[in-house]
């Protein structure tokens with residue numbers, strides 16, 4: 001019997017746990033334990049709606065422990081402070097756990113320490129606390145220049161476009177004076193989404209008079225301005241910038257020496273250093289966008305290959321194929337859908353239309369409120385393809 005620990009229970013951890021259990025079935029005596037900071041699954045893509053006051057946190061969360069209980073998986077809520085690969089131990093604030101196989105799915109750490117003033121004077125929609133703080137401050141925002149965007153090393157750009165557009169419509173509806181500036185570090189506007197999506201967004205932002213400053217890094221944020229690394233200063237009464245991403249401190253023991261504390265894997269999602277460890281989701285070292293979609297695809301691959309290891313089956317191992325897939329909510333009922341392979345040319349889809357925001361809402365509702373994924377174990381990535 002093997003003791004399998006899954007560290008983290010976001011898109012990657014939850015998918016890995018449910019898929020692994022399916023692959024192993026009830027006949028094996030392998031034991032799966034999921035450890036996460038708390039008993040709530042947070043549907044992070046909907047944090048923008050929390051920030052703009054159209055949803056509450058309770059609308060976009062569900063409890064994890066009943067899902068795991070039904071699936072025959074053990075769940076323990078505690079903060080992981082360290083992982084010791086030499087002794088095969090996961091150290092939490094409450095207890096130490098030994099593992100035979102480990103899946104690391106801890107998401108990303110928001111590295112506020114890399115930009116002075118960002119934590120004090122900036123807002124973000126990337127965390128529960130950030131979205132709540134923005135929801136609190138928005139009703140008191142009386143206009144003035146605003147700066148929206150994402151910082152160097154942040155690997156989720158989509159939310160910043162949505163925030164800029166949402167803020168534009170919010171200010172217009174309330175007749176608030178002022179303008180929005182957009183900052184980002186990539187060579188082109190939303191470069192990973194490809195030429196067509198990039199130039200569409202460029203035209204849209206130009207029409208709405210949201211100028212883009214980029215590619216540029218952010219040096220510092222103060223009470224009333226954003227200071228760019230090229231020396232320019234943008235006045236700002238409201239700064240909403242996604243902080244740089246880094247691997248979680250809890251995975252430092254595994255990452256030692258790897259850039260920005262990420263964990264390197266092969267395409268089979270197995271750690272390059274530790275054969276008993278798999279990694280999925282934002283915790284991985286892959287370049288390019290970090291998404292719920294990519295997290296779930298990686299988790300499916302990790303679960304499949306780990307099951308083969310455990311069952312000693314010689315079947316073909318699955319390989320992850322990096323791709324982004326998302327709907328940008330453009331406001332006023334419009335949406336931009338992009339599905340793009342990042343390592344080959346297999347998928348190159350860009351579509352504009354009113355059905356995409358509806359599809360996005362439907363997916364969110366299905367994920368949070370129905371048993372399709374949690375009880376029936378349908379890999380939700382199948383619904384997003």
Ligand SMILES: Cc1cc2nc3c(=O)[nH]c(=O)nc-3n(C[C@H](O)[C@H](O)[C@H](O)COP(=O)(O)OP(=O)(O)OC[C@H]3O[C@@H](n4cnc5c(N)ncnc54)[C@H](O)[C@@H]3O)c2cc1C
Nearest residue numbers: 008009010011012037044045080107126281282291292293
């Ligand atoms: C506003 C916004 C909009 C987005 N829109 C989209 C979208 O439209 N489409 C899309 O595909 N993606 C979108 N994303 C990205 C997506 O939400 C993330 O890529 C995804 O959440 C990553 O999944 P994950 O499982 O790797 O990490 P997470 O979802 O962050 O989960 C990490 C898990 O690890 C746990 N954890 C972390 N540290 C510890 C610790 N020390 N001890 C114990 N547990 C710990 C957490 O509690 C959590 O359970 C969006 C993100 C945001 C913020």
